[in-house]
Amino acid sequence: MSKRKEAVLAFSGGLDTSFCVPYLIDKGYDVVTLLVDTGGFDEGERRYIEERAKQLGAVEHVTVPGGRAIWEQVVVPLVWGGALYQGQYPLLCSDRYVIVEESLRLARDRAITTFAHGCTGMGNDQVRFDLAVRALGGAVIVAPIREIQAEHPNVRAYEQRYLEERGFEVRAKTSKYSINTNLLGVTTSGSEIDAFGAPGPETYCLCAQPSDWPSVPLQARLRFDRGVLVALDGHALPGEEMLRRLNTHFGAYGVGRGIYTGDTTIGLKGRIVFECPGITALLVAHRALEEAILSAHQNAMKPVVAQKWVELVYKGFFFEPLKRDLEAFLASSQAHVSGEVVLETRGGVCHAIEVASDHLLLDRRAVYAQSADWGVAEAEGFIKLFGQSSTLSARVNPVYKL
Secondary structure, three states: OOOOEEEEEEOOOOHHHHHHHHHHHHOOEEEEEEEEEOOOOOHHHHHHHHHHHHHHOOOEEEEEEOHHHHHHHHHHHHHHHOOOEOOOEOOHHHHHHHHHHHHHHHHHHOOOOEEEOOOOOOOOHHHHHHHHHHHOOOOEEEOHHHHHOOOOOOHHHHHHHHHHHOOOOOOHHHHHOEEEEEOOEEEEEOHHHHOOOOOOHHHOOOOOOHHHOOOOOEEEEEEEEOOEEEEEOOEOOOHHHHHHHHHHHHHOOOOOEEEEEEEOOOOOEEEEEEEOHHHHHHHHHHHHHHOOOOOHHHHHHHHHHHHHHHHHHHHOOOOOHHHHHHHHHHHHHOOOOOEEEEEEEEEOEEEEEEEEOOOOOOEOOEEOOOEOOOOHHHHHHHHHHHOHHHHHHHHHOOOOOO
């Protein structure tokens, strides 16, 4: 008998990756499943995923932590930049790159040359997975969902039927929505969300509904060093643990929930519900500190760099050299972004109510709209020179007339 082929499958236990296991087995593969725990699973869920993989026929299941990598490779530069994709989406998809890295490491350790993923041919994740694989040295890529979609337009219904015909149950929640959870937050799509309808109550995962928000306001004190969160409420903890706590604390007040329709890489409109309480809190706190420390020119230039970084990460170019160059600029901009910020929420949104730092650009002799150490003549002279070009244009080539 010829030796069976082997594949490492990035596995989450959801409908798509559950389908991939028996499908690959039917195609002649021995399947090694890998769960990269990027922060979205508790112990019970990790056990379920391992049992699910073995039940489906995987020859081996491996779980590796990914929270630290998510924090260092995604959260830190995302917060440094402070930009969102199309002004709304906080890149909750970025754990895909960590998943690829860990999958290829496992494949290398097992001398396996095939990497499989459960991405469809209709979404952005296939681009992220495939481009990351190619950038990291390459492997044979197998994407079962992409392979079947031309023959089965209603892919999820076919996957469910495929599993049930082989005696495998499908979780009720996976039959309606596609839910992705990681340290960054939760994204939910499918069903009425795809149809541009009102999301159902079960789409609330990290964020409490307004009727459940606590009546007492929440305050949190965040300390940053060179733009990186280093302590929460006086406790120095690993970054991924602080983000988990921020998700819990601010999620209870409904902070960080949004409904977003984006222009995807493949040219379709993609609509999702997303929840990211911790990231939202971090971005609010960091911006309040940073905008009082950076110069006006830094504050004007940094968003340009940050937006390009966001675009690269969103579209699959996580390992593009330009991304590293942009991160070098962002890191440099954070040289003095150190201090403390107090956040407060009463529900829905949070505000930075206190900012303290030795690096605030304050002139004790001058306070905006209150006091200054210059006189009338200096102010009038500045205004005259500052607007001289427009004033000359209005005099010589008038456009606006009373």
